[in-house]
Each structure stands twice: as structure tokens, then as C-alpha cells.
Amino acid sequence: MKNIIIVGASHAAIEAISCLRKFGWNGNIVLIGDEDAYPYQRPPLSKGYLKGEVGNEKLLLRNPNFYEKHNVRMLLGHKVIKINRKRNFIELNSKETINYHKLILATGTRPRKLEIPGSTMPQIRYLRTIDDVNFLKNKITQNTNLLIIGAGYIGLEVAASAIMRKANVTVIESADRVLSRVTGTAISSFYHKLHATRGVKIHLNSAVAEFGSSQNVNFANFENGDQCVFDWAVVGIGVIPNIEIAEDANLECNNGIMVNEFTQTSDSDIHAIGDCSNHPSFIYQKRIRLESVPNALAQAKTAAKFICGSQQPYDQVPWFWSDQYDIKLQSVGLAIDYDRVILDGDEESHKFTVSYIKNDQIVALDAINSPREFLQTKKEISKLSSSNSNILVPE
Secondary structure, eight states, X not given: OOEEEEEOOSHHHHHHHHHHHHTTOOSEEEEEESSSSOOBOSGGGGTHHHHTXXXXXXXXXXXXXXXXXXXXXXXXXXXXXXXETTXXXXXXXXXXXEEOSEEEEOOOEEEOOOOSTTTTSTTEEEOOSHHHHHHHHHHOOTTOXXXXXOOSHHHHHHHHHHHHTTOEEEEEOSSSSTTTTTSOHHHHHHHHHHHHHTTOEEEOSOOEEEEEEETTEEEEEETTSOEEEESEEEEOSOEEEOOHHHHHTTOOBXXXXXXXXXXXXXXXXXXXXXXXXXXXXXXXXXXXXXXXXHHHHHHHHHHHHHHTTOOOOOOOXXXXXXXXXXXXXXXXXXTTSOSEEEEEEEGGGTEEEEEEEETTEEEEEEEESOHHHHHHHHHHHHHHHHHHTTSOOOX
């Protein structure tokens, strides 16, 4: 019987299992994940799980019975070390080899590491796995001095969660505003004020030059000459796509594993989905790599349909969300190329939107506690995808 092997064990992988069975795949499915735990959600780790509002069971992507029902061979705690494209098999770190009819790479990303003096101190932590957060939950308590490096989604979500745990929080960011890589100046200003009023100390236009410890006191020396004393530090300076096994197999890679509109890689028997894939966007007429759950789910569906005989191109509108304190940010589209910004609503009431306009067409929206406006704009931007679906995306 033919095998489909899925490498990775997060949203994209589990959705692929569900869709493969739904669309008629009757062969074997093998899931390989490098963590021992059953597949779980990662977005709540920096939010509800860190705050203690979400328990282990609610983190699970599916009940363990799901895998038995869908006849999935689970190889948890294993790692793929080689793809043999000529003979269509993968090799595990256990030396076991498994043949595949189709291979789906859902390898995700890993945290980008700081490489400065002292960065290997045990008090310097990263947040990616449930083990990472379980460790931090026991350390971040009342009056803990927490230093966060990076003011992106992860950094600010951890800051908000730590404040809720009554910690003392300092954030340092090398850019001139928070969330600079994911949103515009109005939203950055709003979140800067939001965190400052909650007691977060924010340092912009600076970076940590070195970490050190003296007489059981940990410190970070900033490049601008300032110093911060801390008990624990969390680094959130972005992620790196896990593409090494694809590169070793000579698959085409460039800021992710290159795929077509059906999630096929340069090898027609291998698909790549989720955060690790670099795909063509009909909406923005360029290639992009997205780090988002909606993207992972939609690409999984596209891959499963294609494998089962239905060619439906991936053309989803990018969207994201972030929960900080009692504020929900929902973003749709990419605010990367626009000529005008429109703010609607009241910032003081924590309910407003920021629209990004290009040539009188909305291309992106940030919605603060405004779900209706978010959904309306999502539908509007999706029309761009339909109108551009016959235009070739530049390589």
C-alpha cells in the first residue's frame, strides 16, 4: 500500500491528515514529529498557556483518538535526517527507512538565536515548545525581573502575559518602534502606550551588546551604554524556516522551500506547507513566506486536494492575530506597499481600525477589537486574488 509521509507535527500537518482522508486518500499516512508530545497548538504558548488560562488538554490539536481513527502511524520523538529522492524514501535518526509515494514537508520554523557574548547563559531562554513555556511558567512569578529581547508579536505577547503574572518587565528593540516588521506606525504607537501604561519599560533603537553575571546578579549591557539587571531573559527576534533536509535533498529553497500554487516543490512528489514554504501570491504578485496558522491550514487543504486528484490553487488572503491583555489585534493583508493610511474609530476606547490603501484600493487592515470590520475587509481583499489569479507571479 502507498505511503504519504508528513514531516512535522503542528497545524499544517494535522490539517493535512484530516483533509487527505476527507478527500479520499485510502493509503497509509505516517506522521513524523521530533517532539515526544502529541501535536499541539503553538500560538497559545505565549498567551493563554503562559498566563495559566489554557491547560495542556486544550493545547492539543486533536484528541489522541483522532490518529487511530484516521489510521495514522505516529512516529513522535523522531527526526528525518535524509530524503532520498531517487528511490523515494526517508531515513530517520533511528536509521529506519520508510518509502513514500508522496512526501509532505511541514517542518515549520525555529527561533533565531542571539549570538553575542554571554548569550549561552542558562538564564537566556527562547519560546517555541511546550517545554520552553513550562520552564518559564515556573520562573516568571511576582516581582521576577524579566528582560525581553525583541518587540514583535512574541515579545509583546510574552510581556503582556508576564505582567499578568505580576512580573517586572523590560523590553528592548533594535528598531525605532514596536511591531515594526508587521504593522504601521499607528498600531505601533498604540501598543507602545498600552504596554507602557501597564508598567512595561521599553527601550527602542538599541540592542543587547553582551550578557553577564556577577555575584549571582545577571545583567545585560545595551549598545547605547544602558544596563538592565534581570532574573530571566526571553529572546524573540524572529524565526528561521527549517529547510535543511530540503536543501540537503537539493530541493529549490530561498527563504523557505519554494513551492508552486499547488504546494509542490521542485520535486513533484514532494509538497511543502505552512511556515517553511515560500509560495506565489496572486494577491500581491510576488512570492511570500507566511508565519500564520490560517496559511498553514489552507496550504494543507491545497496539498491534500492535489494529491487526491483535485487541482485547486492556493490563493488565500493572509491574516494574523495577536492577543495582548484584553486587546485583540486582527490583521488582514500585508501592509508592505501602500500610499495612504486611514484610521477609523477611537483609540482611547480600544476599538478602531487602520486601513492601508494603494491606488484607492485597500490592501491591508489592522483591526483593534473590531471583528466585523476585519471580516468585511478580508472579503474585499480576497477579490484581489480572484482578479489576479490568471496573472503569472514573478519568480
